[in-house]
Amino acid sequence: MSALELLEDLSDADAEEILAWAYRTFPRVALVASFQAEAMVLIDMACRIVPEPEVLTLDTGRLHEETHRYIEQIRSEYPIRLRILSPDAAEVEAMTGRNGNMQFRQSIALRNECCAVRKVNPLAAALRDYDAWITGLRREQTPTRAETPVVAEDPGHGNITKIVPLAAWSRSDVWDYLAGHGISHHPLYDLGYTSIGCAPCTRATSPGEDERAGRWWWEGDSEKECLLHPPIDAGGLSALRGRRVSVLTEPGRSALPTSRRQ
């Protein structure tokens, strides 16, 4: 397939087509999942495309008990190969030795350090084993995600390809997909959570609050990011291993929900 054909293909592609392209194109693909609603859309789609998609999840050591139980439930329901990534024990011990077990409440810098040790570093180490990774980000989740490309080189992870099939999806698109396919959801959604991360850093939200307002809520107007997804330059086409792929930034241009394709 020529570069132009590939570009046109992805420009009109929906989320399933983008996923199928990813699994066709790259030998080693990691679907990185926190087992929130978006991840379940991607896991469901991936299992329809390839026999046993490889799913990576981060066990930060601070997750809700409900998250562990839900992951086990999904592991029994879907034919995924699950890699549970843990932080480096020595890094955690050094960090907690300096500042204790609740340093994230002291400052954004210390919160970022905790996220780096428990999330960013383990993911970065694991992604060295892959050519591409898939994530369930959506542009409307935060202002910092508003320009998220569907496909781009990821300079933070050795320039492997980062694929964001749900970039243009709305929250209701996600929940419509789960309902339409009979997919269960993380139990904390039923307790008012609208975004689910580590237990001490996530609370339920109130009606009308931003969906990520419950993450690091004590920080007020911080960016609500843990540096897993630093902004990626989406200035044009990227050359990837002799192949060019589209870098799409306009919401609605691609990754349309399946329900909108007719």
Ligand code: SF4
């Ligand atoms: Fe640490 Fe909180 Fe980040 Fe989890 S979300 S890694 S507990 S700062």
